[in-house]
Amino acid sequence: MLNRLASSPRFQAIAERVPILRGIARREGAALFDLMQGFVNSQMLAALVELRVLHLLADGGATADALAARLNVPPDRMAVLLQAGAAMRLLRRKGARFYLARRGAAFLGVAGLEDMVRHHAVLYGDLADPVAFIRGETTPALAEFWPYVFGASGPMAPEISARYSRLMADSQTLVAQEALRVLPLKGAAHLLDVGGGTGAFLRAVHARYPALELSLFDLPDVVAMADLPANVGRHGGSFRDDPLPQGADVISLVRVLYDHRDDTVRALLHKVFATLPAGGRVLVIEPMSGGARPDPYTDVYFSVYTMAMQTGRTRSAQEIATLLKDAGFAKITSVRTRRSYVSAVIAAQKL
Numbered sequence: 303m304l305n306r307l308a309s310s311p312r313f314q315a316i317a318e319r320v321p322i323l324r325g326i327a328r329r330e331g332a333a334l335f336d337l338m339q340g341f342v343n344s345q346m347l348a349a350l351v352e353l354r355v356l357h358l359l360a361d362g363g364a365t366a367d368a369l370a371a372r373l374n375v376p377p378d379r380m381a382v383l384l385q386a387g388a389a390m391r392l393l394r395r396k397g398a399r400f401y402l403a404r405r406g407a408a409f410l411g412v413a414g415l416e417d418m419v420r421h422h423a424v425l426y427g428d429l430a431d432p433v434a435f436i437r438g439e440t441t442p443a444l445a446e447f448w449p450y451v452f453g454a455s456g457p458m459a460p461e462i463s464a465r466y467s468r469l470m471a472d473s474q475t476l477v478a479q480e481a482l483r484v485l486p487l488k489g490a491a492h493l494l495d496v497g498g499g500t501g502a503f504l505r506a507v508h509a510r511y512p513a514l515e516l517s518l519f520d521l522p523d524v525v526a527m528a529d530l531p532a533n534v535g536r537h538g539g540s541f542r543d544d545p546l547p548q549g550a551d552v553i554s555l556v557r558v559l560y561d562h563r564d565d566t567v568r569a570l571l572h573k574v575f576a577t578l579p580a581g582g583r584v585l586v587i588e589p590m591s592g593g594a595r596p597d598p599y600t601d602v603y604f605s606v607y608t609m610a611m612q613t614g615r616t617r618s619a620q621e622i623a624t625l626l627k628d629a630g631f632a633k634i635t636s637v638r639t640r641r642s643y644v645s646a647v648i649a650a651q652k653l
Contacts, residue, residue: 442610551582583649
């Protein structure tokens with residue numbers, strides 16, 4: 303009944319004349335328009351990043367004509383881009399000059415965010431025909447970008463390994479900052495990070511818990527590039543085929559599970575359970591679906607991203623808890639983080 307009313311042009315006309323309903327109608331209308339223009343926002347952000355406009359304005363303002371001449375862009379088109387940047391509150395306009403706004407400064411201050419925006423060109427290309435994508439009729443380029451998730455064995459091509467490691471490091475820096483606010487690491491003796499890339503998460507852990515023994519386990523080519531303190535253990539291997547290193551009482555899986563299918567995840571969690579001593583803990587740290595309460599970030603962006611990868615999926619906290627329980631874990635708790643779009647945390651224990 304309410305949906306029929308909301309979709310009725312006659313009711314919408316009446317709502318515009320009633321003060322309370324008018325506010326609701328206008329907010330809903332603006333929200334609908336935001337949904338429609340979302341892709342354009344992303345593409346204009348990409349243009350600002352590729353042209354390094356935010357960097358150029360970091361030290362002071364400039365006119366559209368001045369930036370157009372410097373960046374070899376027609377002045378009228380540069381004016382449109384800068385106006386869009388100001389509308390997105392990345393820039394601030396004062397007269398004919400544009401300046402970096404607070405949001406733009408914050409964007410530049412987040413490590414790896416620009417590389418992530420550039421990386422989205424791959425995903426957006428995969429979504430050029432969204433209906434064919436949802437029907438599974440396309441071959442996403444994003445799936446070819448991450449060959450390691452297909453169980454690649456042996457050395458990876460250097461350029462693939464470098465791209466993988468750089469993006470992992472950038473994204474894990476954000477995740478580490480969010481997760482370490484709530485992670486239950488007090489009393490831990492030795493943390494093993496499985497699938498930890500070049501060690502961004504472990505570097506953040508080391509900075510906060512300098513006495514905690516740390517180890518990294520990932521593909522040999524990736525571990526070789528890890529920038530870690532000398533006392534951090536390094537172990538090269540594949541968690542699909544090789545045993546996990548022994549001795550840790552905490553094992554972290556940072557943005558690992560959602561890269562893989564359920565059968566791979568089940569096998570990994572069973573391996574983690576067998577590796578841990580009694581009382582040992584596993585930490586699952588990654589964006590999670592809202593499940594019965596859909597999340598506006600993870601159930602759009604991350605769910606579509608993992609679908610494009612064709613190897614994993616974004617699971618809800620309840621689904622992950624079920625997988626952990628099936629592997630033998632108990633005392634499974636979901637730890638609330640401030641920003642679900644960065645990461646969520648689940649901790650479980652081997653009794």
